[in-house]
Amino acid sequence: MDETLRVLIVDDQPIILEAVRAMLADAPELQVTGISDPSGAIALARELRPHVVLLDLNMEPVDGLEVLSGLRADPDLTDVSVVMLSAAEEPETKVEAFRRGANDYVVKLPSALELIARVRYHARAAAAAGAREASFQAMMESRAALELRNRQVESQKSQLELMNRELTEASLTDALTGLRNRRYLKFFLEQAPLLAQPDSERRHRAPGHFTFCLFDLDHFKQINDRYGHETGDAVLVEVARRLRQNTRENDSVMRWGGEEFLVVGHGYDYDGARELAYRVLHSISDQPMRxxxxxxxxxxxxxxxxxxxWIGSDGSQLGRDQTLNLADVALYLSKLEGRNRGYGVFPGADPDVVARLTDLGVDPQSLRLENGKGVQLVALAGHEPDD
Incomplete structure (x- = not known):
């Protein structure tokens, strides 16, 4: 038995609304709701959680493009498929609808057969990020197969390479901030392989080829709750801008998820790693965000x-995931200490580290084997606002 697929029709002309409802009547799995007041469409969509919204373009007092922007701005409705219905056939109108996030554009009124097919398709395709990832992987595999079969067709090969560059770029980029996303870390580290360290650096336990700076914004949920998600998004965009200004070209800045960011410094020594972390910390806190x-x-x-x-005094090394976990634990220490600060975790001899971690309620083995021996904690203070 087919699952029920919820459809919301938004059209300020009751006659058109009922006509569309009648066209969908031959699909019993479609549960159709209509609204003729576009100003209430977003609230009704929050209530119904439709799989598909059939949205008229020209309406009063709120036009379809404005309703579309509202749907895409609502975090609970961003994955709803939106099909625009309009008598307008101009390419510019269609391009603007797609730019604002429409999934499809249908010149009304189509045949009932076509409309039902489109609605079914988009309802079933209202998928989560996992489905989009699977689609991306399938497309990458398809690209590889096509390149293998069409090596001699230079024009086709060029078109495929361009398409896949765009897809790869999109898959590695955070849509809101324009920064790289967490999927990019593996790619970045593989493209910039670790450099061998001379024995002199090993003896002095100098930092390696990369520095992981992991941070998240303090009390970010309160910003969303008090000022709204649009303001929260503006804060994330401003954080991204400041990070770009305060990192080098061969560093990499990533939105790790939510309000968490990762800066990967490339080629810093011990002092340079501390300076990088200091710049990142103070780039966020020194000046209010306008x-x-x-x-x-x-x-x-x-x-x-x-x-x-991470190279210990005995020459042993920790891997990338273990080192990233060290940065994560250091972030946790910063929160326990009151936030607006940073901690670095380096190989070294810190005789007080075990007692310090115990006082903070952290298992020393989270930082290093051998009960925390051979760990050096480096503290950085954030900017304190003037009274």
């Missing part, structure tokens, strides 16, 4: 940083 609408917010972050490769 946001749209004249709002000014002071935002701080909690940060942890650690070198890669």
């Amino acid at each position: 946001l749209p609408g004249g709002l000014s917010l002071r935002v701080t972050c909690s940060l942890g940083f650690s070198p890669l490769p």
